[in-house]
């Protein structure tokens with residue numbers, strides 16, 4: 029661990045950058061031309077959807093009505109067809125065939141994102157270990173350290189989400205909030221920082237800002253606008269190898285983490301000397317330090333680099349979807365009360381169950397008086413806490429969150445690049461280098477997969493159907509599926525549900541400032557905030573401190 033604290037990375041000289049940029053652009057040109065000349069991406073039997081007269085690609089038709097366009101294509105050409113959209117030639121895969129893309133390692137989501145945006149160079153530049161492009165390191169980090177410990181992390185997540193809402197939104201009588209995402213950014217950043225790096229590090233506003241800003245830096249690289257321009261990927265790759273905004277974020281993390289780790293180490297040594305067990309801090313940073321031999325970090329910068337990757341994949345997505353959830357509450361006010369009622373019922377049930385347990389323990393003599401429960405799992409002060417178990421029981425909120433993902437997701441998403449030639453089970457051949465894209469309409473908006481009224485927003489459609497929002501399968505793909513399915517979905521869904529719970533319990537009404545943007549709010553793409561703000565009205569009168 030001493031090594032972890034002492035090493036330092038040399039900076040890249042500016043002269044190297046001057047040479048690298050033009051050289052990179054030259055190489056990019058050559059590589060792109062070679063690709064254009066040699067690639068023969070299509071199996072000739074895959075039908076090409078004709079381009080509408082006056083258009084140069086299918087972008088406009090998709091923008092006008094993506095569902096109508098895709099239904100027409102499916103009817104005319106079957107489940108697999110070629111389109112030209114988002115500046116690319118894409119093979120669209122629909123219906124049951126989609127499963128074959130996720131289950132076949134020859135299709136890569138990571139390669140597709142990198143080809144489109146150059147994101148790997150951006151991310152890899154902060155790592156010293158586990159730089160293999162097929163490394164499952166971050167996946168395993170989340171799977172082994174976050175998901176199993178979620179119930180333990182929940183109190184601090186809830187505490188941070190509640191604190192920021194109460195401080196920044198507080199009591200509202202029709203309060204106009206032009207940019208609700210600003211509040212959500214702080215909510216998610218504080219919650220994630222506490223889980224990833226612990227409360228001492230989370231006290232540094234610079235670290236919180238890094239959690240937020242990294243999200244933006246990442247968004248700029250992977251954002252949809254960026255994907256429209258093939259040159260961007262090439263210039264990104266070159267640029268981010270040398271001039272990468274992530275380096276200043278690493279500095280912020282290491283500066284804040286170093287002294288905290290030193291202090292923790294001192295406390296551990298002191299506890300050992302006194303023969304008492306050290307109260308080991310509960311955060312991902314500590315778990316990584318404790319298991320450094322297994323994980324093999326080169327130094328503290330490397331460890332913080334891996335934490336930064338974790339931030340990149342988690343904060344951007346969770347902030348965006350949590351903000352979007354507020355807009356859904358504004359657009360469908362009729363669900364506000366049922367969601368609030370469910371919360372009251374669940375917390376009431378838990379309170380009654382805890383009371384029953386207390387009574388049985390008092391009767392059996394295990395506890396002599398009510399006071400003895402203080403500080404234990406049966407402490408009445410915590411009966412109505414938003415524990416992981418309580419949030420799990422809120423099945424209406426779960427269904428609401430799942431329905432938001434289903435309804436909102438852009439119909440052509442989750443591009444995958446074929447790393448080698450693949451023959452699908454229906455005989456279709458996908459050439460090496462071909463970009464395939466998932467037709468989410470054929471699954472998320474299909475009667476067969478979703479039941480009645482697939483075009484409607486019906487937030488309780490999954491009630492009683494064993495279809496939790498964390499269940500990644502062909503009928504629900506926001507987190508992908510199979511071996512690469514997002515391992516952070518358990519944390520993400522729990523946070524989203526908590527944001528929903530806080531909103532409906534504190535506010536009786538959320539409205540859009542400009543309801544004409546309703547469609548945009550409901551179908552907004554990730555990273556594209558709605559132009560209208562929100563108006564909040566509190567459920568109860570202000571407390572003394574709020575007044």
Ligand code: HEM
Pocket residue numbers: 137138164166167170174338341342343345346349506507508509511512513514515516517519520
């Ligand atoms: C609303 C929030 C989120 C969404 C929509 C989302 C979505 C996704 C998607 C679509 C993938 C790619 C799956 C594939 O390759 O097929 C992915 C991968 C991943 N996500 Fe998430 N994610 C979210 C939140 C999180 C959080 C909170 C974490 C961490 C705490 C996380 C960690 C990861 C990791 C490590 C991977 C890489 C998995 C691999 O390549 O094996 N995600 N996510």
